[in-house]
Amino acid sequence: MNQTTHPDLANLDGFRVEIDAARERADIVLDRAPMNTISMPQRDQLRKAFEALDEDDRVRVIVLRAMGEHFSSGGYIRGFLEASPEHVSKLAWNIAAPARCAKPVIVANRGYTFGVGFEISLACDFRIVSETCQYALPEQKLGQIPGSGGSARLQKIVGITRTKDIVMRSRRIPGRQAYDWGLATECVADADLESATDKLVDELRAFSPIAQRTAKKLLNDTEDASLSIAIELEGHCYSRLRQSDDFREGVEAFHAKRPPKFKGS
The missing domain is CATH 3.90.226.10 (2-enoyl-CoA Hydratase; Chain A, domain 1)
Structure with a gap:
């Protein structure tokens, strides 16, 4: 320490x-x-x-x-x-x-x-x-x-x-x-x-750093939003993460039945 x-x-x-x-x-x-x-x-x-x-x-x-x-x-x-x-x-x-x-x-x-x-x-x-x-x-x-x-x-x-x-x-x-x-x-x-x-x-x-950051910001930003706006923003965040290295690694690890090795990108 x-x-x-x-x-x-x-x-x-x-x-x-x-x-x-x-x-x-x-x-x-x-x-x-x-x-x-x-x-x-x-x-x-x-x-x-x-x-x-x-x-x-x-x-x-x-x-x-x-x-x-x-x-x-x-x-x-x-x-x-x-x-x-x-x-x-x-x-x-x-x-x-x-x-x-x-x-x-x-x-x-x-x-x-x-x-x-x-x-x-x-x-x-x-x-x-x-x-x-x-x-x-x-x-x-x-x-x-x-x-x-x-x-x-x-x-x-x-x-x-x-x-x-x-x-x-x-x-x-x-x-x-x-x-x-x-x-x-x-x-x-x-x-x-x-x-x-x-x-x-x-x-x-153990989770993806970029997915964690995205989830926290999304939840904080949509706390006061209407349901429709919250769903819209969630979709945009999901779409951005779809392009991330961590999401690809998560999918590949899932199919290979191994723990993922996330890098935060």
Whole structure:
């Protein structure tokens, strides 16, 4: 496991970046004991980290995780009063960085996953939660609302009724319930969180990189589209992939009854 030397990833505030080139994996690791509070400067650094890893040819899959028993208790509260209105207006853009990544992003959540910790998790593609995980958007207790895309993303996933229940009551949602509501991809025992994450990384690495990127962008771009437009865009994406080396390799491997060797072209 190697620390990255990218110039945008020096002197990181409250987290670190690790790259395992042999496994084509990069980890963004929240590491500010004991609650992994996310500072204002850290939000912009997290955006830059995702952007740098998205451009790194050694990396196929990005994992967001945290040290300790809690993913994150949320943002540094006093920082909201100290930040300029211009800075605050960029919060949602920074925290949406995982969704903008062309590569698949997995987040592993355990313990408190509150506020911006929950919001950045909602921007990831796959949320693996342990049974200790508690999701919450507690901003109402501060006389505020979520400001980094939390209520908007949440409503897309679970609907307005459950979103009002979570946002307007600052209600905590346990990991098992989050899975039942479709918020989490998988819910596992706390001791199994890392192994479940590892397993998903290796599963995703086995697919064609170009097909993965295409699927993610298509799904993100058509989330608000009508059915007819979504089908039309899907057809265009399918047609482009039809010309790819990976699709030819996939077909040939299927008929030869052998594992495909995808190259991402």
